[in-house]
Amino acid sequence: MASVKEEREARAEAVRHIEREKPALEFGxxxxxxxxxxxxxxxxxxERYGLFIGGKFVAPKSKKYFATxxxxxxxxxxxxxxxxxxxxxxxxxxxxxxYRKRWSKLKPADRGxxxxxxxxxxxxxxxxxxxxxxxxxxxxxxxxRDVDVxxxxxxxxxxxxWADKLEYAxxxxxxxxxxxxxxxxxxxxxxxxxxxKIAPAIAxxxxxxxxxxxxxxxxxxxxxxxxxxxxxxxxxxxIVPGAGETGAAIVNHPRVKKxxxxxxxxxxxxxxxxxxxxxxxxTLELGGKAAxxxxxxAPIDQAxxxxxxxxxxxxxxxCCAGSRLLVxxxxxxxxxxxLSDRIATLRMGDPLDKNTDVGAINSKMQLDKIRxxxxxxxxxxxxxxxxxxxIPSKGFWFPPSFFTGVAQSHRxxxxxxxxxxxxxxxxxxxxxxxxxxxxxxxxxxxxxxxxKGSKIFQITSKMRAGVVWANTFNKxxxxxxxxxxxxxxxxxxxxxxxxxAYVELS
Amino acid sequence: xxxxVRKTYKLYVGGExxxxxxxxxxxxxxxxxxxxxxxxxxxxxxxxxxxxxxRAAQPGWAGRSAYLKGQILYRMAEMLEGRAESFExxxxxxxERTAAAARSEVRAAIDRLVYYAGWSDKYVALLGxxxxxxxxxxxxxxxxxxxxxxxxxxxxxxxxxxxxxLAPVIVSGNAAVVLLSExxxxxxxxxxxILATSNLPAGVANLISGRKDxxxxxxxxxxxxxxxxxxxxxxxxxxSIAEDGAVNVKRVKRYAIADYFAEEAQxxxxxxxxxxxxxxxxxxxx
Numbered sequence: 016m017a018s019v020k021e022e023r024e025a026r027a028e029a030v031r032h033i034e035r036e037k038p039a040l041e042f043g044x045x046x047x048x049x050x051x052x053x054x055x056x057x058x059x060x061x062e063r064y065g066l067f068i069g070g071k072f073v074a075p076k077s078k079k080y081f082a083t084x085x086x087x088x089x090x091x092x093x094x095x096x097x098x099x100x101x102x103x104x105x106x107x108x109x110x111x112x113x114y115r116k117r118w119s120k121l122k123p124a125d126r127g128x129x130x131x132x133x134x135x136x137x138x139x140x141x142x143x144x145x146x147x148x149x150x151x152x153x154x155x156x157x158x159x160r161d162v163d164v165x166x167x168x169x170x171x172x173x174x175x176x177w178a179d180k181l182e183y184a185x186x187x188x189x190x191x192x193x194x195x196x197x198x199x200x201x202x203x204x205x206x207x208x209x210x211x212k213i214a215p216a217i218a219x220x221x222x223x224x225x226x227x228x229x230x231x232x233x234x235x236x237x238x239x240x241x242x243x244x245x246x247x248x249x250x251x252x253x254i255v256p257g258a259g260e261t262g263a264a265i266v267n268h269p270r271v272k273k274x275x276x277x278x279x280x281x282x283x284x285x286x287x288x289x290x291x292x293x294x295x296x297x298t299l300e301l302g303g304k305a306a307x308x309x310x311x312x313a314p315i316d317q318a319x320x321x322x323x324x325x326x327x328x329x330x331x332x333x334c335c336a337g338s339r340l341l342v343x344x345x346x347x348x349x350x351x352x353x354l355s356d357r358i359a360t361l362r363m364g365d366p367l368d369k370n371t372d373v374g375a376i377n378s379k380m381q382l383d384k385i386r387x388x389x390x391x392x393x394x395x396x397x398x399x400x401x402x403x404x405x406i407p408s409k410g411f412w413f414p415p416s417f418f419t420g421v422a423q424s425h426r427x428x429x430x431x432x433x434x435x436x437x438x439x440x441x442x443x444x445x446x447x448x449x450x451x452x453x454x455x456x457x458x459x460x461x462x463x464x465x466x467k468g469s470k471i472f473q474i475t476s477k478m479r480a481g482v483v484w485a486n487t488f489n490k491x492x493x494x495x496x497x498x499x500x501x502x503x504x505x506x507x508x509x510x511x512x513x514x515x516a517y518v519e520l521s
Numbered sequence: 522x523x524x525x526v527r528k529t530y531k532l533y534v535g536g537e538x539x540x541x542x543x544x545x546x547x548x549x550x551x552x553x554x555x556x557x558x559x560x561x562x563x564x565x566x567x568x569x570x571x572x573x574x575x576r577a578a579q580p581g582w583a584g585r586s587a588y589l590k591g592q593i594l595y596r597m598a599e600m601l602e603g604r605a606e607s608f609e610x611x612x613x614x615x616x617e618r619t620a621a622a623a624r625s626e627v628r629a630a631i632d633r634l635v636y637y638a639g640w641s642d643k644y645v646a647l648l649g650x651x652x653x654x655x656x657x658x659x660x661x662x663x664x665x666x667x668x669x670x671x672x673x674x675x676x677x678x679x680x681x682x683x684x685x686x687l688a689p690v691i692v693s694g695n696a697a698v699v700l701l702s703e704x705x706x707x708x709x710x711x712x713x714x715i716l717a718t719s720n721l722p723a724g725v726a727n728l729i730s731g732r733k734d735x736x737x738x739x740x741x742x743x744x745x746x747x748x749x750x751x752x753x754x755x756x757x758x759x760x761s762i763a764e765d766g767a768v769n770v771k772r773v774k775r776y777a778i779a780d781y782f783a784e785e786a787q788x789x790x791x792x793x794x795x796x797x798x799x800x801x802x803x804x805x806x807x
Binding site: 169280283284285287288290291292299301456471475476478479480481482483484485486487490492494495496497498500501502503504505507510511512520 | 650652653654655656658660662665667668747756759760763764766767768769770772773790797798799800801802803804
């Protein structure tokens with residue numbers, strides 16, 4: 016009987032063999048696409064952005080500005096004000112003022128009308144916003160255009176309608192707003208995360224101080240302009256770009272009543288400690304390392320598309336990415352071959368090109384982190400498979416990749432890579448799949464692929480994860496609560512459950 | 522004259538009555554200050570053993586039908602009813618209480634068990650939703666148990682306080698590790714006999730007596746405890762629980778309940794606090 020090591024080597028050899036052979040599907044060279052870049056003409060970027068405080072763009076008291084660049088070209092797009100502690104204080108005071116004097120006194124239905132207005136203006140500007148998002152963050156235009164921005168609009172539209180119906184969401188309770196909410200968001204879905212945070216907060220009658228990530232502040236600044244255009248009362252939404260220190264100033268500000276954070280588990284734990292005993296409300300949406308489980312009775316071609324979407328969507332910069340593929344042993348060879356073929360067809364390059372599947376890595380820092388973990392995977396003995404796609408000379412890029420021969424204990428199987436890197440493991444029985452899927456401190460999402468309905472519900476109910484996709488992956492909707500189990504955080508965003516984070520009940 | 526057979530009060534861990542592994546004890550005086558009994562002073566190791574048992578028991582308990590869970594909680598009420606007099610007597614012995622006050626606490630504890638028994642097959646329908654997503658999916662959210670929940674029980678009322686926090690935690694399929702009232706542990710340890718005779722699977726509820734200053738930090742920092750119901754009533758202890766809980770992103774729910782007899786001391790919120798919302802997406806198509 017072959018040892019595990021021999022088996023693994025045999026499998027690795029089989030994959031190497033597949034890679035040496037011409038791919039079964041030859042898309043890459045036979046069908047060249049002409050460049051199809053989305054136009055940037057209609058996008059007007061300022062040279063320099065101030066902080067958005069009290070309804071105005073103001074120069075920062077910190078006197079500091081930082082450059083935000085296009086990660087696909089490394090060209091500077093604009094200078095953006097960096098909020099210091101005094102600026103955060105000014106923003107919190109503006110938010111508190113707006114909360115006391117205007118927003119909490121407004122008729123709930125009118126709050127809703129403002130938010131509907133924001134949704135409509137966002138729709139009008141959707142093309143512009145998609146282009147800015149892609150330029151600032153590196154994600155493919157087809158994603159910012161077809162996923163991010165439509166979901167942004169939907170989030171505002173959905174929550175607008177809640178403004179005057181909150182008592183129906185919380186029967187037997189008197190519902191009131193909390194006050195000033197401090198919101199800190201990541202760089203992977205800059206505008207979408209801003210929408211997830213701001214829309215429910217202001218619909219419930221709160222005012223906000225939002226910090227976009229330091230590498231992707233531009234769409235948040237565009238959103239500030241939309242708020243201005245919608246005549247949203249000054250101070251209801253305040254936007255203060257900056258890095259960790261700005262975030263800390265928000266978290267530690269005594270007049271901030273609630274913190275909502277999306278980002279790494281590491282920072283989430285720091286925030287949880289910092290808010291302990293302060294009476295501040297807290298919701299955390301943190302890291303993930305989702306299992307995507309493919310059973311032998313799954314529709315394999317669809318499942319392969321699901322794997323691709325699960326891990327290469329947004330360059331794998333997705334907290335709920337399906338980064339651990341668990342494939343049943345009996346179909347592992349077939350799935351791996353198809354996966355290998357498929358990643359060879361993914362087009363990596365100019366994010367503004369409408370045919371681009373995989374864009375640029377968001378920052379040099381993130382690229383270094385991905386490289387470090389991938390090197391560690393190779394060192395630990397896993398086998399790396401990468402698309403041979405061309406890598407542009409400028410910008411930050413990492414080709415679609417997957418690892419085979421991965422053990423549960425490998426760092427690449429336990430830590431969030433947050434890049435286009437999949438780890439592949441196999442299982443024999445459903446129990447083993449469940450055991451392996453749950454054997455991780457994270458619990459944000461999971462995927463289950465099988466054609467058998469009863470099996471779907473058996474397995475999905477055993478996943479210790481907040482969002483489970485059956486025969487699909489990475490689907491989002493404002494009506495659908497999103498959030499984690501275990502170290503992936505607590506609280507939900509979206510749906511009826513998401514409102515709970517932004518109301519005081521008595 | 523008949524010679525009394527005295528009871529040895531032990532910890533309740535994994536469905537067994539055990540002495541602390543540490544061999545330590547604390548004397549418990551009666552209302553007049555006379556020695557009533559010695560109780561185990563639980564240790565960190567006891568606590569870890571309890572968490573291990575709770576973790577092992579939790580999935581099986583969560584998998585029992587809601588109907589069965591309800592019947593088991595109801596049986597706890599039945600068992601307590603049957604032993605109401607002895608509980609009243611012990612309450613009077615341990616804390617100087619009138620017969621009426623002791624009786625009223627036992628009645629309230631029985632009522633609270635009946636109350637949560639009735640929730641077992643209803644809270645899912647009230648906390649769950651079907652979500653009308655804009656794409657072709659059947660999308661629904663249901664509450665699931667958080668997992669292993671640590672409970673820091675209030676000092677008083679020792680019996681009603683314990684029942685008020687334990688029942689809503691376990692009714693949804695969690696397993697609990699409870700640090701009992703430090704000053705008045707006897708009635709709580711007596712309650713273990715109710716749990717043990719109600720068909721509650723071993724390990725679902727584990728009761729540890731001991732010193733809170735010593736044990737609470739270990740509970741709050743334990744990496745396999747998912748959540749803490751903090752009814753300690755101590756501001757400094759609560760702050761440290763909340764801080765320590767961050768080590769594995771614990772859900773920490775602090776309770777400051779002025780009157781456990783009041784209707785505010787029960788409700789759906791007590792169950793919801795220790796559930797996680799799971800959203801499932803299922804495609805619609807042929």
